[in-house]
Amino acid sequence: MCSFGARGGVHVSHGLKVRGIIAPPRPLFSLTEGGDFDKLGRGTVWNGSIPNCLHQNHIFRVRPNPRLLNSRFLAAIFASPYGKAYFLASAKQTTNLASINSTQLKAFPVPMPSLNEQERIAVLLDSYETRLKAEEAQLAKLHQLKRGLMEDLLTGRVRVPLAQPEAAQAEAVH
Structure with missing residues (x-):
């Protein structure tokens, strides 16, 4: 039987602990x-x-x-x-x-497959998983940056200068 204690802890009966403990x-x-x-x-x-x-x-x-x-x-x-x-x-x-x-x-x-082959496969998959997590984290950062830039542009906090045609740019320089 499980019950919640007064301080937020969980009390578990001995029988459940024995069966469920890892x-x-x-x-x-x-x-x-x-x-x-x-x-x-x-x-x-x-x-x-x-x-x-x-x-x-x-x-x-x-x-x-x-x-x-x-x-x-x-x-x-x-x-x-x-x-x-x-x-x-x-x-x-x-x-x-x-x-x-x-x-x-x-x-x-x-x-x-042989245990050595299993271990090589596991190491290779672990390295792919590590790389995938790193790339997912980088992608999340880029999405956050994009959201921030879009918000800055859409709220007017950052102004984008309007592009001028080449002829107008040349006249402005002379």
């Missing part, structure tokens, strides 16, 4: 079991950055054997069109929701 001895991959179609099969690698963290009951904890399967590689496979297609085909679907169960998750056919 305390990975090695990287853990967590996967959402359902919800909106675009969230089905979405996952992430958890490295224990928040101590005593609990997860919701619609999250699967997957602990791949690190001698056989790289967690980041697995996350990429699940997020790929191949993974999405599998989860959508396997899901129980209602009007706007889809869900999978642990049996369907365990049946997911994981491509298994």
